[in-house]
Each structure stands twice: as structure tokens, then as C-alpha cells.
Amino acid sequence: MIRRVWREDFRIIGYYTGLVTIGVGLLMLVPMVTSLVFREWASALDFAISVALTLLVGYVLALVSRTKSTPGLTHAMVIAAGSWLVAMVLSGVPYMLSGHMASFLDTCFDTMSGYTTTGMYLMQDLDHISQGLNMWRHLLTYVGGQGIVVLALTFLIGSTGGAFKIMVGEGKEEKLEPNVRHIAVLIWRISLIYLGVGTVVLGVVAIANGIKPYLAFFHGAYIFMSAWSTGGFAPYSQNMLYYHSSAMEIASMVFFILGSFNFALHYAVWTGNRREILRNVEIVSFTITVLTTFSLVCLALMQRGVYPNAVALFRRGFFQLISGHTTTGQSNIYARTFVREWGPLGMLATTIAMAIGASAASTGGGFKGLRVGIIVKGIVTDVRKLLSPERAVVMGHYHHIRDKVLSDSVVKSAAVIVVLYVLIYVVGTVVGMAYGYPMVDALFESVSAGSNTGLSCGIVQASMPTLMKIVYMFEMWMGRLEFLSVFTLFGFIATSFRSMRVRKTAV
Amino acid sequence: MKRLCAVLIIVVLTVLIVTPVLASAGQPPVLSTTELVENSYKWDGKTVSFKGEVLQDLMVREDGTWMNLSDGNNTAMGVFVPKGVAMPAISRTEDYRTVGDVVFITGVFHRVCAQHEGETDIHATSVTIVTPGSTKANPIHLDRVVWFVVLAGLLGLVMWLYYRKPGRGTEH
Numbered sequence: 001m002i003r004r005v006w007r008e009d010f011r012i013i014g015y016y017t018g019l020v021t022i023g024v025g026l027l028m029l030v031p032m033v034t035s036l037v038f039r040e041w042a043s044a045l046d047f048a049i050s051v052a053l054t055l056l057v058g059y060v061l062a063l064v065s066r067t068k069s070t071p072g073l074t075h076a077m078v079i080a081a082g083s084w085l086v087a088m089v090l091s092g093v094p095y096m097l098s099g100h101m102a103s104f105l106d107t108c109f110d111t112m113s114g115y116t117t118t119g120m121y122l123m124q125d126l127d128h129i130s131q132g133l134n135m136w137r138h139l140l141t142y143v144g145g146q147g148i149v150v151l152a153l154t155f156l157i158g159s160t161g162g163a164f165k166i167m168v169g170e171g172k173e174e175k176l177e178p179n180v181r182h183i184a185v186l187i188w189r190i191s192l193i194y195l196g197v198g199t200v201v202l203g204v205v206a207i208a209n210g211i212k213p214y215l216a217f218f219h220g221a222y223i224f225m226s227a228w229s230t231g232g233f234a235p236y237s238q239n240m241l242y243y244h245s246s247a248m249e250i251a252s253m254v255f256f257i258l259g260s261f262n263f264a265l266h267y268a269v270w271t272g273n274r275r276e277i278l279r280n281v282e283i284v285s286f287t288i289t290v291l292t293t294f295s296l297v298c299l300a301l302m303q304r305g306v307y308p309n310a311v312a313l314f315r316r317g318f319f320q321l322i323s324g325h326t327t328t329g330q331s332n333i334y335a336r337t338f339v340r341e342w343g344p345l346g347m348l349a350t351t352i353a354m355a356i357g358a359s360a361a362s363t364g365g366g367f368k369g370l371r372v373g374i375i376v377k378g379i380v381t382d383v384r385k386l387l388s389p390e391r392a393v394v395m396g397h398y399h400h401i402r403d404k405v406l407s408d409s410v411v412k413s414a415a416v417i418v419v420l421y422v423l424i425y426v427v428g429t430v431v432g433m434a435y436g437y438p439m440v441d442a443l444f445e446s447v448s449a450g451s452n453t454g455l456s457c458g459i460v461q462a463s464m465p466t467l468m469k470i471v472y473m474f475e476m477w478m479g480r481l482e483f484l485s486v487f488t489l490f491g492f493i494a495t496s497f498r499s500m501r502v503r504k505t506a507v
Numbered sequence: 508m509k510r511l512c513a514v515l516i517i518v519v520l521t522v523l524i525v526t527p528v529l530a531s532a533g534q535p536p537v538l539s540t541t542e543l544v545e546n547s548y549k550w551d552g553k554t555v556s557f558k559g560e561v562l563q564d565l566m567v568r569e570d571g572t573w574m575n576l577s578d579g580n581n582t583a584m585g586v587f588v589p590k591g592v593a594m595p596a597i598s599r600t601e602d603y604r605t606v607g608d609v610v611f612i613t614g615v616f617h618r619v620c621a622q623h624e625g626e627t628d629i630h631a632t633s634v635t636i637v638t639p640g641s642t643k644a645n646p647i648h649l650d651r652v653v654w655f656v657v658l659a660g661l662l663g664l665v666m667w668l669y670y671r672k673p674g675r676g677t678e679h
Contacts, residue, residue, distance in 0.1 A: 308625070
């Protein structure tokens with residue numbers, strides 16, 4: 001039986017959503033300072049307005065619904081899904097004020113794409129935006145990768161019992177340490193150390209490639225934030241093509257592969273358990289699927305004679321494939337090159353890689369290597385059961401941080417999430433086809449949105465139909481939060497209306 | 508005499524009509540990024556012309572200079588200027604406060620450049636500045652200043668209420 005919704009429920013949700021919103025407002029100070037440093041006064045004013053508005057909304061929410069009650073699982077899921085929507089709208093204010101967006105819907109598309117680390121964009125004239133706005137775009141994707149709720153937990157919420165549930169709602173279900181605030185701090189510590197290292201490495205590479213030193217470290221920071229969060233944004237419309245540099249691509253590739261790994265794996269390695277890299281089911285699954293899909297890409301590109309030599313094939317083919325597989329979406333070819341040169345097989349291989357995606361509890365999207373590994377092991381175990389004598393007890397195992405027994409419930413829950421992903425991929429594809437796009441193109445773009453990858457074959461642009469924009473936004477949102485919290489939000493809204501009706505009838 | 512005049516007029520008109528056609532036949536077509544990417548096989552290895560604004564970074568390498576030319580809304584092409592090719596001094600490149608020099612280049616388009624590991628690029632054979640760059644005005648709008656003041660005032664009030672008001676409810 002579904003319980004009724006009471007005023008206190010709204011209070012808890014409003015209070016925590018308010019705190020997350022305050023976190024978003026404080027975050028906007030970073031691009032505001034960036035604009036001031038670059039003497040972009042108009043842009044700095046836009047950010048000042050956005051900071052004031054976002055903090056105002058956050059404080060009003062927190063004030064009117066202040067409570068000391070801790071969130072339960074339902075609240076946590078609604079807070080996670082709802083906070084992302086509120087953040088999406090308010091984070092779009094500087095976008096709108098910049099004059100680079102054609103509509104408010106396009107703005108929401110871009111901010112949703114940023115927070116969900118997708119990397120698709122509808123922004124107009126990207127090559128002429130301010131440094132402040134570029135910083136904001138990349139910061140959105142960096143924070144979105146770690147989870148905006150994780151950010152709020154670290155600085156605002158503290159160690160409450162319900163906090164871990166909110167993190168689970170945001171797709172961070174690995175309990176690395178007993179104290180939830182410690183988990184949040186740990187995630188941020190790992191990410192910030194990598195941010196420092198990544199900015200320096202990519203900045204030095206940028207200088208070596210001829211970019212002015214004072215700008216090189218900004219480029220380094222942008223590309224790192226995009227790579228580590230598996231986001232896929234870049235400061236210019238050519239994406240990685242802008243740099244004409246294999247060193248930049250390799251450095252970025254290392255960071256987005258690292259970013260696509262499970263935080264629990266990072267933690268295990270950081271705490272000295274280096275053998276985990278070789279034994280973890282996700283790494284095994286990732287290696288196998290990368291090799292398989294890259295073989296298909298090579299076959300497609302060689303069949304069509306796209307590249308003149310092996311070096312060119314590897315630099316373009318492998319970068320695109322691994323960028324898709326880690327759900328990053330950085331690109332060193334033009335979007336239309338997929339359609340014009342790679343052809344259906346190359347696009348399908350990349351689509352499969354994107355659909356599978358990165359690791360669970362990472363910054364990436366897609367089915368996740370853990371689930372693919374579990375389902376494959378589940379099938380193998382079932383086949384072994386069928387081939388064994390009836391009295392034999394056949395147990396499946398998998399290794400993720402420690403050896404675990406493969407129970408039916410684990411396989412079932414992995415399969416349910418994979419089915420839901422397939423469902424959103426199919427919905428997006430059907431809508432694309434209904435608007436006249438070829439099936440392969442529509443599938444590519446839909447999977448890219450649903451798996452939070454961001455690679456495009458040219459469909460995503462400001463002129464695409466409104467319904468497709470909305471469908472892709474839903475795909476990004478659901479794909480990033482892995483469905484449950486979004487479904488809970490819808491369920492909560494429906495239950496709220498029902499509770500209101502019941503109360504009216506009682507009166 | 509009249510006949511001679513008529514012949515002369517016909518000759519002059521013919522020259523006027525034919526000369527531009529012949530001249531343009533020798534001139535490579537001016538193409539856009541979209542045209543080059545959409546029809547990459549058609550233009551591969553051909554001499555083309557391209558016009559665009561120089562984006563922020565001129566990247567000087569050992570064998571030449573890379574520049575990215577923006578030719579519209581979210582479309583830009585990488586142009587490689589080899590060391591031997593005369594490169595005019597680019598006075599301004601694009602940034603938030605600057606409109607970069609608009610340059611006209613002629614060069615060979617590569618669908619997948621063998622020298623640059625499969626990059627889609629143009630190797631320039633000539634570069635000329637068409638329009639020098641300029642400073643861009645990004646004025647501060649007074650109405651936005653007013654909005655900021657109003658919002659900041661409201662925020663101050665709400666924050667004061669938030670931090671002075673004791674919490675409500677009980678710890679569970």
C-alpha cells in the first residue's frame with residue numbers, strides 16, 4: 001500500500017532541495033570570478049544576477065520548509081530527482097542572459113546535458129562566448145559528474161542518516177565508508193586532486209602546442225573537467241579538433257578512462273589494493289567490450305577505406321570509440337563524418353559501445369560494465385546449472401571489490417535496469433524516425449542522449465523538432481539518475497494529488 | 508561607319524561578359540565548413556578557397572602554423588599554413604571582447620590528411636587578410652544592474668530571516 005503524503009514530507013523535500021540550490025548558487029561564484037579576471041564585465045553582471053536569484057530561491061525554499069526531520073528513502077529519491085530539475089532551470093539563467101540561446105527550452109537542454117555529463121549542446125555561436133560562460137559550462141559537467149547532491153552533502157547537509165539515501169538516488173550507491181559525509185568528502189578529494197593534476201598536465205600540453213600560457217591552463221581545466229566527468233564539452237565548436245594535437249587527445253583520453261571507472265575502484269587502488277584493477281568484473285567487462293566494438297569499428301573503416309594508414313585509423317577510430325564507450329563524447333572528427341564516412345557498421349559499433357557505457361558509481365552513463373558482467377555471468381551460471389546433475393549446487397560468483405555470490409535477485413535487478421535503458425533508447429529512436437531521420441542516425445543520437453555520451457551524428461541542433469529536444473532531455477535525466485529516483489518523483493507527485501483529493505473528500 | 512560601331516559594341520560587350528566567367532573559372536570555389544564536411548569525398552585533394560574569422564589561438568608548430576577559421580554559427584575549419592607559405596601578420600584573434608581578423612585562404616582540402624593522422628583540414632597555399640579585426644562592444648545594460656540590486660536586496664532580507672529564525676520540527 002502506498003502511503004499518503006503529508007505536509008512534513010513537502011517540508012523535508014523543500015528544505016533539502018533548497019540546500020542543494022544554495023550549493024548551485026555558490027558554485028556560480030566561480031564563473032563570475034573568471035569573468036572578472038578576464039574583464040568581461042557584462043558577463044560578470046549576468047553571473048551576479050544568477051547568483052543572487054539562485055541563492056534567493058534556495059534560501060526561500062530552505063526558510064519556508066525548514067525542518068530537522070531526516071529524509072526517508074522516498075524523500076531522498078524525490079530530492080535527488082527534483083534538485084536536478086531545479087538546478088537545471090536556475091543554472092540556465094546565465095545562459096539565457098548571455099544571448100547565446102535561441103529559447104528557454106534550448107537552455108534547459110544545455111544545462112541538463114551539462115549536469116548529466118552528456119555534452120550535447122544547442123548553444124548558438126559557441127566560438128564567441130565569454131570565458132566565464134565557458135567555465136560555467138565545464139563546471140556544470142564536472143559537478144554533475146560527481147553529483148550535485150554530493151557537493152551539497154559535502155558542504156551543507158552534514159552527516160545525517162538520510163543523506164546516503166539521497167546519494168543513492170543520484171546514482172552513487174557505493175558505501176565506501178560508514179559516514180556519508182566522509183564518502184562525499186572522499187569523492188571530492190579524489191576528484192579535486194585529479195583536477196589539479198589534470199589541469200597542469202593538459203595546460204603544459206596546450207602550451208607545447210602553441211596556446212598562449214595564460215589561456216593554456218584554462219583550456220587544460222576545461223578539457224580535464226570535460227574528460228574526468230565523461231562530459232564531452234570543449235571550449236570551441238570543433239571540440240578536440242580545435243587543438244590539432246594527438247598529445248592533447250591522449251592526455252584527455254587517459255583522464256576520461258579514469259573518470260569512467262567506479263569510485264569504489266579508485267578508492268580500493270588509493271588505499272593500496274592495486275590488484276583490484278586486474279580482478280574487478282567491470283574492468284574485465286570493459287576490456288572485452290572495448291576490444292569487441294573496436295574490432296567492429298576497424299572492420300567498418302577498413303572496408304570503406306576511410307583512413308589512409310593505421311596511425312590515422314587508430315587515432316580517429318580508437319579515440320571516437322573509447323570516447324563513446326566511456327560515455328564522454330569528446331570528438332576528433334566532425335559530427336557528420338559518422339554518417340558521410342564511417343557508415344552504418346561504424347556507427348552501430350559506436351552505438352553499442354555507448355549503450356554499454358562506463359562503470360557503475362562513476363561519472364559515466366549507459367548500462368554500466370558491472371551490470372553487463374553480472375548478466376553475462378548469470379547466463380553462464382544458468383547454462384552451467386542446466387549442464388550439471390540435478391543434485392549439484394551451482395553457484396555463480398563475481399569480483400567487485402570483494403568476491404560476491406551471484407544471486408538471482410542481483411541478476412534480476414541488473415537486468416531490469418538494462419531493460420529500462422533499452423526502453424528509453426528505443427523511444428528516442430522511434431521519435432527520431434517519426435521525424436524522418438534514418439534509423440541508424442536516430443538510434444545513434446538516442447543512445448548517445450540516453451547513455452549521457454554526447455557524440456552526435458548531426459541531428460542535435462537548435463533547429464531540431466521540439467518534441468525531440470524534450471525526449472532527449474528526459475533520456476539524459478533518466479539515464480543519469482538510473483530511473484528509480486525519477487519514477488519515485490512521478491509517483492510522489494501522483495500520490496500528492498491523491499492525498500489532496502482524499503483530504504478534500506474527508507472535509 | 509555605323510557597321511563598324513555596331514561590331515565594336517558587340518566586341519566590347521562580349522569581352523565584358525566573358526572575362527569574369529574566365530576569371531572565375533581559374534579561381535577555386537569559396538566553400539563553407541558544412542559543404543566541405545558534407546561532400547568531403549568530392550572536394551578531397553582539390554584546391555579550394557575558404558573565408559573565416561581567426562579563432563583565439565594561432566598554434567605555431569615546427570613545420571607550420573595551425574589556425575581555426577569560424578565561418579558561421581558553430582562551424583569552423585582547421586587550416587594549416589606550412590612554413591614556406593607567406594603568412595600575413597594576424598593582428599587580432601577572436602575572444603569575448605574582440606572580433607578576430609577575417610582571412611581568405613586558398614589551399615588544398617584533405618578529407619583525411621595523411622600528414623596530420625587523418626585530420627580534416629585545408630593546407631593553405633595563400634593567406635590574405637580581408638577584414639582586420641576590431642573591438643567588440645559588450646555594453647552593461649542598466650536594467651540588469653537594477654535587477655541585480657533588487658535581487659541582492661531580497662536575498663539579504665531572506666538570509667537575515669533564515670539565520671535569525673530558530674529551526675522548527677523535531678529530530679527523528
